Amino acid sequence: MFSSVREKTQSISTTTPSADDVSILVKRVQGGDIAAFDSIMLLYRERLYGVIYNMTFNHEDAADLTQESFVKAFRSLKKFKGKSSFFTWLYRIGVNMTLSHIQRKKRRKFFSFDQISEEHSLNKEFEKFSSTDSSSVRNTLLNELHQKLNEALLKLSDKHRTIVILFEIDGLSHKEISNIMKCTEGTVRSRLHYAKLQLQSLLSDYLK
């Protein structure tokens, strides 16, 4: 079952746009071309959404936060000097907004299992609209495992969770993550190692 998942993810994996193409688009937006911003959104929306969703485990929040991140990026694009790559800059906006959102949410209400199950039901509803139509992927077992993984990820600290998501799910390098999280590569490596150990122990009953 999981070998088929691997094949599918390899076929789905998005092609990374060249830095030159992106910088041209960014310059066009800076010059007032709003249509160019649509192209930028097309390039990054799914990846950014994926990161935010895996940080919040709530599709509605993820959709709102991804939208807000793009709007904020659009608003601040004139300040973008190109010192870092555009996607690092965009991801930093998205990750920071999501971390602030999680903190706010935590302050309002401590996470409870009720909430997790509530969000899980929301996710199930959302899956009706999901594009991937593979019964082998979206079977009960996989959903259950996803839920378990989500629960385990929620037990990590926000920073550890973000690093795991950026590295393991989004496939960013240690250096890129260190730029986004504004920490050293060593910190990224150690957090990643610690987070994976913790996940392995939390999911020991379900994993090889």
Next chain:
Amino acid sequence: MKTSDKPTLQDLFESKKLDVPSDEFWDDFQEKVREKALSTVLQRSMFSTTSKMIGFSVPASFVCILALFFYFQSPAPSIEPLETLPHSIGVVSVDNPSLPTTKHVDSYVVDSKLSDHNLYVHNSLQWSESVSFEEPIVQAKELNQPGFLAQYTF
């Protein structure tokens, strides 16, 4: 679940990559972001117009208020900074009762700048009567003429 069926942690991460929304979701998403971005542009342009207007109107109105303030605060326009009488001319009183008396003669103020040319007298003599200067003198002289009234003697 058999151990052989169990996934690895990596498999789980890989499978999570498939958890993506549908195309319909993205259409709606794109539309919403575009709307928000456009409203940002509109807000920005409205803000810049308003700020430009404020930027212009505030100093302009301030200058107007300041001008009005100084206009009303300053004394009535007079030629004050004139020097007082280094070249003053004395007041000449004329005791002749036949002449119309000078009711009031203000101090003569001479503008020193004009001293080389014509003496510029700011406050001219103010006569109590509206008649000319010559008329009373001529009349008095006519009356004092000997035999002036002879023509009326019968």
